[in-house]
Amino acid sequence: MIPRAVVMGIERMPEVTKTLELSLVNPNAHKERKLCETREAYQQALQAAFDADCTSQSATNDVVVEYDLSGYAKNALKKYVPQLCGGSYDADELHDDHPVKFTNEGVQLDHKPQNALEWYVKIPHHDDYHLWIPAHVNPDQRDWVEAVYAGDAEMGESRLFKRDGAWYLHVTATRDVEGQSAASANERTPIGVDIGEASLVTVCHRDESGSPVRPKLWADDGKAVRRLRKTYFTATRRLQKRGSERIAESYGDTLWDQIDDVFHRVTREVVEYAESVDNPVLVLEDLTYIRENMDYGAYMNRRLHGWGFAKLHTQVRYKAAENGIPVETVNPQNTSKTCHACGEHGYRPRQATFRCSNADCWVTEYQADVNGAINIADRYRSGESHRQSDRATRQKAGDDDSATDGAHPSLAKPRTA
Structure with missing residues (x-):
């Protein structure tokens, strides 16, 4: 397997990163309640770690370990809170609508093309309980979602949030772009x-x-x-x-x-x-x-x-x-x-x-x-x-x-x- 970095004079293949947009389809009352519990626990853990001025991952872990969250959400908090507390963002206060973040591989996709709703996502609730929910995919990003499902694109961090009464999931994905020059891939x-x-x-x-x-x-x-x-x-x-x-x-x-x-x-x-x-x-x-x-x-x-x-x-x-x-x-x-x-x-x-x-x-x-x-x-x-x-x-x-x-x-x- 050839690594993505430059090895033995082989130039790295250009990459493109995109945020994939999925809207969750009408979760039933039970799943709606679990999603709300996940969001509430995440925001409480985030606020507690922020209030404790956690400037390291270990300090953040000491706070968030007590909350009923999946390891993917806790690991996302361990990365994010130190940035807020004296790191990249150095925030004085939090706004109250942070999305729930999951580290890579926290969210999984399943494809059932024979069904009317063909895409499903697995969202971590806590370590031994997950929620499978059907989702609509942005039609313009279907090839990207298929690439993630096939393993041809690397899934990064995911963000779960609710807006205007509906739940959404944004998934960061990175994909090699064959046939493009590095200059064009870096073009913004x-x-x-x-x-x-x-x-x-x-x-x-x-x-x-x-x-x-x-x-x-x-x-x-x-x-x-x-x-x-x-x-x-x-x-x-x-x-x-x-x-x-x-x-x-x-x-x-x-x-x-x-x-x-x-x-x-x-x-x-x-x-x-x-x-x-x-x-x-x-x-x-x-x-x-x-x-x-x-x-x-x-x-x-x-x-x-x-x-x-x-x-x-x-x-x-x-x-x-x-x-x-x-x-x-x-x-x-x-x-x-x-x-x-x-x-x-x-x-x-x-x-x-x-x-x-x-x-x-x-x-x-x-x-x-x-x-x-x-x-x-x-x-x-x-x-x-x-x-x-x-x-x-x-x-x-x-x-x-x-x-x-x-x-x-x-x-x-x-x-x-």
């Missing part, structure tokens, strides 16, 4: 991520011909967060004037929790968008430059510094890392003022509109946030990027760009005074 599709106030987040990428495709805007969520922030400032100031500091603080916490829920949902959807693209890399604006360039007068400074740029930025970053999607950052200078089609500068007559000043350009007016997202992606495509790991040593003193609650103090929860 840059997805520009524009974080703003009008549209909370906007993503877009180019297809093989260079045309912008599949722009997605979270504009309604931007409106919702602006409304909540306005309510926050108005209501808390009124309560403070009446001397109701404790009520103001409690009310403010409630509103910010609602904003945070929006942030978590939107950033999950950004990562799901990336998972639907072949060989994605999410490209964000470098927060160092954003902080240095925030000078728009007292009113706008208050709004922008209170806006969740860093929080959204970091949530995208750590959720992408959880799903094996690389993240890069680029200098955001003029990404909102440059035409993605001709490169000339333009202007924004309205918040959501970009107008190119080049009379010969086919772009007259364009959606401003989509234009910015394309420019962010193009910065990476042109070779300009700063890896997050490389940037750590260049952080300014006092900057907190960790995957904690995701914010520099001035960019986090608005102050009431």
